[in-house]
Amino acid sequence: QEFMASRSHQPATAVTHIELHRPEKRNAMNKAFWREMVECFTQIAEDPDCRVVVVSGAGEVFTAGIDLMDMASEVLQPEGDDMARTSWNMRRIIAKYQETFSIIERCPKPVVVAVQGACVGGGVDLITACDIRLCTQDAWFQVKEVDIGLAADVGTLQRLPKVIGSRSLVNELALTARKMYADEAKESGLVSRVFPDKEAMLAGALEMAGEIAGRSPVAVQGTKVNLIYSRDHSVAEGLNYMATWNMSMLQTEDVMKSAAASMEKKSPKTITFSKL
Numbered sequence: 001q002e003f004m005a006s007r008s009h010q011p012a013t014a015v016t017h018i019e020l021h022r023p024e025k026r027n028a029m030n031k032a033f034w035r036e037m038v039e040c041f042t043q044i045a046e047d048p049d050c051r052v053v054v055v056s057g058a059g060e061v062f063t064a065g066i067d068l069m070d071m072a073s074e075v076l077q078p079e080g081d082d083m084a085r086t087s088w089n090m091r092r093i094i095a096k097y098q099e100t101f102s103i104i105e106r107c108p109k110p111v112v113v114a115v116q117g118a119c120v121g122g123g124v125d126l127i128t129a130c131d132i133r134l135c136t137q138d139a140w141f142q143v144k145e146v147d148i149g150l151a152a153d154v155g156t157l158q159r160l161p162k163v164i165g166s167r168s169l170v171n172e173l174a175l176t177a178r179k180m181y182a183d184e185a186k187e188s189g190l191v192s193r194v195f196p197d198k199e200a201m202l203a204g205a206l207e208m209a210g211e212i213a214g215r216s217p218v219a220v221q222g223t224k225v226n227l228i229y230s231r232d233h234s235v236a237e238g239l240n241y242m243a244t245w246n247m248s249m250l251q252t253e254d255v256m257k258s259a260a261a262s263m264e265k266k267s268p269k270t271i272t273f274s275k276l
C-alpha cells in the first residue's frame with residue numbers, strides 16, 4: 001500500500017513492513033505522515049493476516065522528526081476567537097498528534113522498529129511507543145525538542161523513563177538535547193541489538209518478526225497487552241489483569257497444539273494457528 005509519506009507491504013507471512021518514505025526530506029514527519037500512521041495501525045490492529053509489524057525508514061536516516069516546514073502553521077497558529085478557544089483547539093491538536101504514537105503502543109501486534117542514522121525529536125517519540133528497538137552502528141538518537149523551544153509533548157517524556165533505567169540519563173538527554181550514539185543506546189537499554197549496517201539490521205528485524213509471527217497469536221498478543229498493562233500498574237493490579245485475561249485465553253486450542261509440538265521437540269513455527 002502506497003501512502004504519501006510511508007508505504008507498507010508484507011515481506012513474509014503475517015509480517016507487515018511499514019517504511020517511512022520521504023528520504024529526500026530525511027523522512028521528516030509531515031501532515032500526511034501523522035494521519036497515515038493512524039490509518040495504518042487502525043487497519044493492522046484489525047487485520048487477522050498481520051501478526052507483527054516492522055517499522056523502518058527509507059534512505060540514510062530513520063527520521064529528522066517533525067517536518068518543520070509543513071507543520072509550523074498547524075502547530076503554532078491554532079484558531080480560536082479568544083484565549084480559551086485557542087487553547088482548547090491547541091489541546092485538541094496536541095492530543096491528535098499524541099494518538100499517532102499511542103496507537104502503535106495500543107496495537108496488540110508487536111512492533112519492531114529498525115533505526116539507521118539520525119532519529120531526532122518525533123523519532124524518539126515514535127520508537128519509544130514500539131516494543132522492540134534495533135539500530136545500526138551509525139545510529140544516533142536526539143530528544144531535540146528543547147533546542148526548538150518546546151517540551152516534547154507526544155510521548156518521549158512519558159515513555160523514555162520507562163524504557164531506560166536511569167532517570168538521570170533521561171533527564172540529561174531531554175534537558176540538553178545531546179546526541180546519544182548506538183553503543184550508549186544499547187548500554188542504556190534503549191535498543192536491544194546493534195547491527196553493523198542497515199541491510200543486516202533489516203534482515204535481523206525481519207528474522208525476528210518471523211520468529212514472533214510463527215508463534216501463537218493468542219500468546220503473542222496477550223504477552224504484549226499484559227507487558228504494557230503491568231508497566232503502568234502495580235504488581236497486584238497486573239496479576240489481577242493477567243488472571244482475568246487468561247481465564248479465557250488459556251482455553252485456546254493453541255495451548256494444546258503448542259504443548260504437543262514442544263513434547264515432540266518441534267518448533268512452534270511448524271504449527272498452523274487459526275487467525276486472530
Ligand SMILES: CCC/C=C/C=C/C(=O)SCCNC(=O)CCNC(=O)[C@H](O)C(C)(C)COP(=O)(O)OP(=O)(O)OC[C@H]1O[C@@H](n2cnc3c(N)ncnc32)[C@H](O)[C@@H]1OP(=O)(O)O
Pocket residue numbers: 024025026028061063064065066067068069070075093094097118120121122123144145148153154
Ligand atoms: C504536536 C506535534 C509535536 C511534535 C514535536 C516534534 C518535535 C521534533 O521532532 S523536534 C526535531 C526537529 N527536527 C530537527 O530539528 C532536525 C533537522 N534536520 C537535521 O538536523 C538534519 O536534516 C539531519 C541530521 C536529520 C540529516 O542531515 P542531512 O545532512 O542528511 O540532511 P539535510 O541536508 O539537513 O536535509 C535534507 C533535506 O531534508 C530537509 N529536512 C531535514 N530535516 C527536516 C525537518 N525536520 N523538517 C523539514 N525538512 C527537513 C532539509 O531541509 C533538506 O531539504 P532540501 O533543502 O529541500 O534538500
